[in-house]
Each structure stands twice: as structure tokens, then as C-alpha cells.
Amino acid sequence: MNRIINKAKLSEEVYMIRVEAPLIAQERRPGQFVILQLDSDFGERIPLTIADADSVEGSITLIFQVVGKTTHKLADLEEGEIIENLVGPLGKPTDIAKFGTVVCVGGGIGVAPLHPIAQGMKRAGNYLVTILGARQRDLVILEDRMKAVSDELIVCTDDGSYGRKALVTEPLKELCERATAPNLVVAIGPPIMMKFCAETTRPYGIHTVVSLNAIMMDGTGMCGGCRVTVGGKAMFTCVDGPEFDGHLVDFDGFMKRLGAYRKQEEDAHEQCHLDMAAQRKEAGQ
Amino acid sequence: MHTNNAILTWQRSEKKLGSEFHMSHKTRDQLRDEAGKILADLLNRKDPLKPKDRLAIPSQDMPAQDAVQRRSNMNEVALGFSAEQAQVEALRCIQCRNAPCVKGCPVRIDIPGFVHAAAEGDFKKSIDIIKASSLLPSVCGRVCPQEAQCQLECTVGKTLKDVDKAVGIGRIERFVADLERESGAASLPFIKPETGKKVAVVGSGPAGITAAADIRREGHAVTVFEAFHKPGGVMVYGIPEFRLPKKIVEAEANALKAMGVELVTNFVVGRTRKLKDLIDKDGFDAIFIGSGAGLPKFLNIPGEDFAGVLSANEFLTRSNLMKAYDREKADTPIINARKVAVLGGGNVAMDSARTAVRLGADEVHLVYRRTEAEMPARVEEVQHAKEEGVIFHLLQNAKRILGNDAHQVIGMECLKYELGEPDDSGRRRPVVIAGSEFVIDVDAVIVAIGNESNPLLKQTTPDLDTNKWGNIIADENGSTSLDRVYAGGDIVLGAATVILAMGQGRTAAAAINELLAQPHSVDPLVVASSTCLTGKVLL
Ligand SMILES: Cc1cc2nc3c(=O)[nH]c(=O)nc-3n(C[C@H](O)[C@H](O)[C@H](O)COP(=O)(O)OP(=O)(O)OC[C@H]3O[C@@H](n4cnc5c(N)ncnc54)[C@H](O)[C@@H]3O)c2cc1C
Numbered sequence A: 001m002n003r004i005i006n007k008a009k010l011s012e013e014v015y016m017i018r019v020e021a022p023l024i025a026q027e028r029r030p031g032q033f034v035i036l037q038l039d040s041d042f043g044e045r046i047p048l049t050i051a052d053a054d055s056v057e058g059s060i061t062l063i064f065q066v067v068g069k070t071t072h073k074l075a076d077l078e079e080g081e082i083i084e085n086l087v088g089p090l091g092k093p094t095d096i097a098k099f100g101t102v103v104c105v106g107g108g109i110g111v112a113p114l115h116p117i118a119q120g121m122k123r124a125g126n127y128l129v130t131i132l133g134a135r136q137r138d139l140v141i142l143e144d145r146m147k148a149v150s151d152e153l154i155v156c157t158d159d160g161s162y163g164r165k166a167l168v169t170e171p172l173k174e175l176c177e178r179a180t181a182p183n184l185v186v187a188i189g190p191p192i193m194m195k196f197c198a199e200t201t202r203p204y205g206i207h208t209v210v211s212l213n214a215i216m217m218d219g220t221g222m223c224g225g226c227r228v229t230v231g232g233k234a235m236f237t238c239v240d241g242p243e244f245d246g247h248l249v250d251f252d253g254f255m256k257r258l259g260a261y262r263k264q265e266e267d268a269h270e271q272c273h274l275d276m277a278a279q280r281k282e283a284g285q
Numbered sequence B: 001m002h003t004n005n006a007i008l009t010w011q012r013s014e015k016k017l018g019s020e021f022h023m024s025h026k027t028r029d030q031l032r033d034e035a036g037k038i039l040a041d042l043l044n045r046k047d048p049l050k051p052k053d054r055l056a057i058p059s060q061d062m063p064a065q066d067a068v069q070r071r072s073n074m075n076e077v078a079l080g081f082s083a084e085q086a087q088v089e090a091l092r093c094i095q096c097r098n099a100p101c102v103k104g105c106p107v108r109i110d111i112p113g114f115v116h117a118a119a120e121g122d123f124k125k126s127i128d129i130i131k132a133s134s135l136l137p138s139v140c141g142r143v144c145p146q147e148a149q150c151q152l153e154c155t156v157g158k159t160l161k162d163v164d165k166a167v168g169i170g171r172i173e174r175f176v177a178d179l180e181r182e183s184g185a186a187s188l189p190f191i192k193p194e195t196g197k198k199v200a201v202v203g204s205g206p207a208g209i210t211a212a213a214d215i216r217r218e219g220h221a222v223t224v225f226e227a228f229h230k231p232g233g234v235m236v237y238g239i240p241e242f243r244l245p246k247k248i249v250e251a252e253a254n255a256l257k258a259m260g261v262e263l264v265t266n267f268v269v270g271r272t273r274k275l276k277d278l279i280d281k282d283g284f285d286a287i288f289i290g291s292g293a294g295l296p297k298f299l300n301i302p303g304e305d306f307a308g309v310l311s312a313n314e315f316l317t318r319s320n321l322m323k324a325y326d327r328e329k330a331d332t333p334i335i336n337a338r339k340v341a342v343l344g345g346g347n348v349a350m351d352s353a354r355t356a357v358r359l360g361a362d363e364v365h366l367v368y369r370r371t372e373a374e375m376p377a378r379v380e381e382v383q384h385a386k387e388e389g390v391i392f393h394l395l396q397n398a399k400r401i402l403g404n405d406a407h408q409v410i411g412m413e414c415l416k417y418e419l420g421e422p423d424d425s426g427r428r429r430p431v432v433i434a435g436s437e438f439v440i441d442v443d444a445v446i447v448a449i450g451n452e453s454n455p456l457l458k459q460t461t462p463d464l465d466t467n468k469w470g471n472i473i474a475d476e477n478g479s480t481s482l483d484r485v486y487a488g489g490d491i492v493l494g495a496a497t498v499i500l501a502m503g504q505g506r507t508a509a510a511a512i513n514e515l516l517a518q519p520h521s522v523d524p525l526v527v528a529s530s531t532c533l534t535g536k537v538l539l
């Protein structure tokens, strides 16, 4: 259980691991996530969306960006090593159905959770347009996999080093103006990107689903740490989400709450770098 | 600077409280020696003790960690009786024939019986009597609201016209339970021969642990599924170390394992596996659900979505389960606030306030809508909180939370209240005093005003009937709307107590054992082929 079968580096900060997790692989549906913890006593619990699963092999694929102490340590685990605690699948699965034309917008690491959704939407018989956005060329991930399930694929980078030099909202707006406007937009990425995707589609009244990466503890609806205001009501991302109607989410409040522990997280990550450097030194490297 | 402030605050509130304490400031050794002398005197008397003599024995104070010292550590506050104190306290019991105390106990422990054994110094017999009715005496001896249960009814307390002078039933219970655990003498209960039947238990809180043990004793295989990475439920993530040391909960979980109960952590029933699949596909013959309370309530006031506002559940889980109080070692961050407000008046509010003190806040303000008399928290907890310098704001409530542009909390606007007519609960309803707004300077707000129910199982098991609050509907045996599925504890009662959860686990276990005693038609092939799912493969 929880053994890392395979590890690959997708870009400077982004890793992909395949983990032995037969029960999760069997039950998971697109849109769901896991919570993992590397040390039962002092580790923190972090949610990661399931990017893919293989129920025959009994494995799930996780893609993560090194942003803090835990993701840093996770990236340091080698093939064959064990993730101490892994629980899931959590959250409500995506509502996959035939809607007509579906646009999937993925920003940065958000392409990982988007992948199984795109796969599902394509299988359900939708015409699928995918927009991938990243800061620069080497941060574009899963392009081949997304291309394989999409009828059209548009790649944009902020600096123009690959694909169009644009923010994802630009092609999204163009799609909204097409004669056959999309019936559904699914946008997953940094909160600010999701916010502006929702703003882009709002005037056209196109239903826009976003997936929120809230701060979580239990992931089962106990602690309330993952709460977010949706349509003026407090909702809980782990049991009511992670997907919500992007037109109703209070993104500004959500972003502020995400930053609640930023200072402490940065300090911890910094300390983790120092500790690791010290360890390497001790090991005589 | 910081510590100075803390001590100042403490002195301030102690002065305010004056003579309210009946906690002893004597050391554990002093109390033991005093009790030793009393005991020697009592045992030397020629005539048997008459009720009058027993009533004259001084009630024994609980030795406690010094209030100033404990503000900066997580160690247990109440230190527990010595053998001498336990025996003296037990000698105060007059062995009422009608035993009113037993009627006050939700699980009907033979209180005069175990207290009598303790009075004779037979602590082994004493704990054995308790264990016939209660599975978690070390826990209950610490966290049960005895002053509202057994001790409220105690004749000694009534005669002396002071519930605090009742026989210290809980403290004796704690002593005999700790003695057994610490001596390693705890005997495993007898387990009947394997029946080949198996039962799933959802959740490892007091309800789940009790049900698992009682079902296992009948010889059925039991698997406990726990969503978290550690077993114990609220006992590990809610109730802090300083009130219930985690090693005690760990010992209870280990005792379960020693009985042959399989404990599977990181398993969310409903998500990792559907509830019904446990019966339909995995061959479980019955299920007990003890999934506990869920989603915290909020006040729905402006500013509640600011980053420095969090639920008590989140705050306590960070501190207890994730050990965030150990800022050096733990990866999980926790608020680092200077002035903290806690909203609420129950145990959860007290635990939050006292945890905030220990995390180093300069000021902790507890804001409660009614008066101290209506506080649902245990009296001992309220006292301890005051001793530790928590500043009580009674008949006040938050109106809105004030923040800056960065959505950080910078204060809380409150309203004053007065007590009006009694409401449905019989408590006098607090009525707002118009125009009484004022602001307290705080930089974090912890909301501890209660819980809704955990929505997850209902969401994933639509046929499972719940009431309008989302609690699972179960009859007096714990039976739910689904065949072979039972439930108990907070998920049925709403937020209740450890002992009530335990009692419900016990009742449901008895019903499950009865159900499984009846021959029923399960295809043995189905059972055999599906055992692999929850067998060792998982672990
Ligand atoms: C801070 C605090 C202080 C308290 N103080 C006291 C006190 O002093 N005295 C007292 O008597 N009571 C106290 N209580 C109340 C008491 O702790 C509870 O009533 C009691 O723990 C309820 O027991 P339970 O077994 O029903 O549920 P819990 O203890 O809540 O356990 C439920 C368990 O089920 C798990 N779970 C939930 N859903 C699933 C799922 N789908 N699959 C698998 N596992 C699942 C949870 O992770 C949890 O471990 C306090 C509560 C809190 C929060």
C-alpha cells in the first residue's frame, strides 16, 4: 500500500508519481482528491487531486508542484518508498454527462486534476476544446495526454515562449463568442485564473465549474477548515466540493483564507531547505 | 516581555475571582500525606464507621499542576489521586441502598460496589466492577461531567448541601483505572470462539471502540475503519492533551488490537468504500456507524470569512492531532495570535481558550451569550480556564468581526445581553440590549458554538434516513433504516458526551450480537471470496 511505483519530473518544480493504492484506484471518479501525510506524528495533511488511475494495476497518479515543506519532502521520496498515510478518494465527483461543447481550461498544475475530467467529458460524447496555460514553455504539463482527448487544443504562455502569448481568458472569450458557444466550461488552476475565467463567461451565461484547492485537515466534513463562501453561503470544499459554480464563488475571500498560514509555511519551507543542506553536508557531499 | 504580560493577565483575573476556588494549591505529596494520616486514623477505629463518621471525612482535593506553570505546557492539569486519597475519598460513601448515583450514570456502573472495593483498598476488584459496565474508565474518570450525572444525585453531596462535596466518584474511577493501566496488569477480556461472522465498525471514537470490543467478545471478527491516520475520534483530535493524555487513548486502541480487532486507518467509509458495499460485496454481516459529529456551526455574521476566524474543531485538530502546539517539530501551522476571542460556553470553547493560552496568546477572551450558570461546560473546566487567566465576557456576543484590507482580523464588535424569559431548553433566553455595541481588540476568533452532523455518509448512502439536522435516525437498539446497519454516538445524538456515545455503542453491540446469534442465510462462498478486501491486504 502507498508505495511509489514510479516518479518523474515534469518540469523544474513539478513531479508526477504513480502510487500503489488499489482501493482508491477502484473507487475514484474524475474530480476527486486524496489527502496525504508523510509522518503520522508531526507531518501535515495536504490534499492532492487524482490526475489518473489504473484500477487494473491498482495505482493512482498524483502530480504536484513543490511549494512547501511537505511537497518538497514528497518530491524527495524515491521509487519503492512509502507514503505513510494516504486517504481517499475524497470530494464529490465531477458531474460528467453529455453537455454538447465543453471547454476545459487548465492553468499550471491545474491541468493535473483537469485531465481525468477532460477524459470523462470526451468519453461522454462531448465536443471538447482544451485551453492550457502556463507562465512559460517548460511549465506546460500533460500536453500530449490532453491533446489525445481533445477535439481542439489551445496552448498559451504568459511570456509567449510557447503557443499563443496570452492569458487563458483570451481564447476562452473567443470561444464564448463562437456561433456554437460552449455549453459548459471547466476551469482549474490558480484561484486568480479561475476567478477571471468565471468573469469571462459570466456575461455569456455559460455555466462555469471551478475546483477549489482549499486548506484542509480531515477532508470528511468535520473541521470546517475548508470553508468557502459560495452564493453568500458557507460551503465546505471537502464535502460540498471541490467543484463549485464559478459564478457564485467568493474568490477574493477564498484567496485571503488560502494565505492565512503563508508566512509560517514559507518559514517552514525555508527551514526545510536549511535542514536538508545541513544533512547533505553531514553526509559529506 | 511576553511572559510578563501573561502573568499580569493571570494575576488580574485571579484577583477578580477571589474566593471562588475550591481547588487545592497543596502539592500532590502534601495531599497524600494528609490523606495518609486520615486513613490511619479511620482504620484504627474499633467501631465500624457510621454514616455520621463518613460525612465528617474531608472530601479530597484533586492535586493539580500549578496554574502559572501550566499556562506554558501541554501536560495534564489534574494529577490524579494517590492510593491514600482514593481510599479516603471512597470511605466517604455511605453505601445507600437505593444508590441514587447509579441512576445518574448513563451506563449504570455499580458505583457503590466499586467505591466499596476501593474503600477496602481492593483496587483490582474495584476496576473489575467498573469494567463490567464501562470500557473506557481512564477516559471517563477524566472527562465525564460527573457533577451533572452520578455526583449530582449523590446522597453525601445532598446532605452536605454542596454538589462539590459529593463522593468523588469520577476521581476514584480514574485512580483505579490508571493504576491498572500503569501497572500493565490490565487483563484482556475473555473472547468466545470464532463464529466466522464479521462486523464493520465505522469510526474509532468512544462509540466505535465500545461497539468493537463488545462484538469481538462474542467471537465475531471486527474491522474498525477510521478516516483519520490515528484512532480515537474526538479523544485524539478534540480533547486536548492537558485534559486527556493521548497515551491513554493509544492504550485503549492497543487493547482493542490485542483482542484481535482489526483497525484500518485512512479509510473513509462512503468514499474509500460505499457503506452498502461493505455488506453486499465485502461480506460483512453487520455494520455499526459511530462517525461522530461534523461540520462546525458559524454565527453567520459579517467578517466571519476573514483568515483569522476559525472553527474550534479546526483549531483543536491542528493543535492536538497534528501537534501544531509543538511549533518546532510539527509541519502543521497554527495561528500565532496575540489576542484571541473564543465564542461559546461549552467544553469545546473552554478547551479552545485553554489551548490558546498555552500557544502563547497574551490575552484570551471567552465570549458567551448567557451567564456562567447556563454554561454547558464542566465546572472544573470553567474553573481551570479562569485560573489560567482566560478573561470571561458573559452576557455578550459577537455582532461582527472587523478586519483590515488584507482580511486579517483586527477586532470584534460585540453586543451586551440580559436574561429574559426561559426558552424551550428551560434556560433563560438572552435578550440583546439595544445600542450596547462595543469593540474588543483581538486578532483571531475561534468559533465554538456547536456542530451540525457529518454529511458524508448520508451523501454517499441516500437510503440512510437522517433527521432534519442530518443525524442518523436509530431506534432504541441503534437500528437504522438500513438492514443490518446500526448507529450510535454523536452521529445519532448530535454533539453529546463520551459516556453517552459509549453507552450507545454498547446497546447497538448487544443488538448486533443478538442478530448474529440467529442463524441466517449468507452464502459461505460470497463471504470467503470477499474477505480479501479487508484482510491483511489493506495494511
Ligand atoms: C473539544 C471537545 C471537548 C469535549 N469534551 C468532552 C468532555 O469533557 N466530556 C465528554 O463526555 N464529552 C466531551 N466531548 C464530546 C465527546 O468527545 C463526544 O461526544 C464523543 O467523542 C462522541 O463519540 P463518537 O464515538 O460518537 O464520535 P467521535 O469521537 O467523534 O469519533 C468519530 C470517529 O469517526 C471517524 N469518522 C467519521 N466519518 C467516518 C467515515 N465516513 N469513515 C470512517 N471513519 C469516520 C472520525 O474521524 C472519528 O475518528 C467533547 C468534544 C469536543 C469536540
Ligand code: SF4
Residues within 6 Å of the ligand: B092, B093, B094, B095, B096, B099, B100, B101, B102, B111, B112, B115, B153, B154, B155, B156, B167, B169
Ligand atoms: S449516592 Fe453517593 S453515597 Fe450513596 S452510594 Fe452513591 S456514591 Fe455512595
Ligand code: FES
Residues within 6 Å of the ligand: A215, A216, A217, A218, A219, A220, A221, A222, A223, A224, A225, A226, A227, A236, A237, A238, A239
Ligand atoms: S477539510 Fe475539514 S471539513 Fe473539510
